[in-house]
Amino acid sequence: xxxxxxxFKHFSLxxxxxxxxxxxxxxxxIVPSLGxxxxxxxxxxxxxxxxxxxxxxxxxxxxxxFLGALMMGMALIPTTFFSVISGFVFGWAAFxxxxxxxxxxxxxGYLSGRLLEKNSLEWLLKxxxxxxxxxxxxxxxxxxxxxxxxxxPVIPFAISNLVFAMLDTGLKRVLWFGLLGMLPRxxxxxxxxxxxxxxxxxLRAKTASWQYLVIALLLIMSIWGIYSFFKTRRxx
Numbered sequence: 001x002x003x004x005x006x007x008f009k010h011f012s013l014x015x016x017x018x019x020x021x022x023x024x025x026x027x028x029x030i031v032p033s034l035g036x037x038x039x040x041x042x043x044x045x046x047x048x049x050x051x052x053x054x055x056x057x058x059x060x061x062x063x064x065x066f067l068g069a070l071m072m073g074m075a076l077i078p079t080t081f082f083s084v085i086s087g088f089v090f091g092w093a094a095f096x097x098x099x100x101x102x103x104x105x106x107x108x109g110y111l112s113g114r115l116l117e118k119n120s121l122e123w124l125l126k127x128x129x130x131x132x133x134x135x136x137x138x139x140x141x142x143x144x145x146x147x148x149x150x151x152x153p154v155i156p157f158a159i160s161n162l163v164f165a166m167l168d169t170g171l172k173r174v175l176w177f178g179l180l181g182m183l184p185r186x187x188x189x190x191x192x193x194x195x196x197x198x199x200x201x202x203l204r205a206k207t208a209s210w211q212y213l214v215i216a217l218l219l220i221m222s223i224w225g226i227y228s229f230f231k232t233r234r235x236x
Contacts, residue, residue, distance in 0.1 A: 029159060
């Protein structure tokens, strides 16, 4: 009988110690896409009969900020999808409220991850002592890692929140460096919604040719920044 590969034995041990962290990883990787699919179907069916109040109305703004923060922070919908729909439905007046909602979502996601992780990173990195040593050396520079992770157009928001929680980067760093990092890609997604001519175009999130160039630039910056963070070693 063949033995289990070491990686499976390792994750089996982590699951026995703290099953919630692995469940959280699968949740963050799968549920936002399912949430977006559900909302797309609902919007297609209901859009014609919806009455959208102005975003500058107090009750609308409060509901938008906190409902959006909860849905993004608990990994129920992707941040990009929420940004596109916000731009289409409310226009530029909603952008400051989107930034606020995103910031609150970062706090919710990070703090939820801190409650679940229970030193899981220590067990995840146990077979990789070099990686553990690098992370320990970089504790005081975690803000830059947060920034370059957040500007990436391909790293999911929910997954990054869980990673930051496991790395214990600190809430203030997640909020401030995360805010700076998220602005370019959030603005790009929001602009896509603003420029959409109808709900079908908004839901397809059609990207203009110049936007692909910006996305590629953000991706290159993110890869370079993350690589530099882990490659550069502290001088002894």
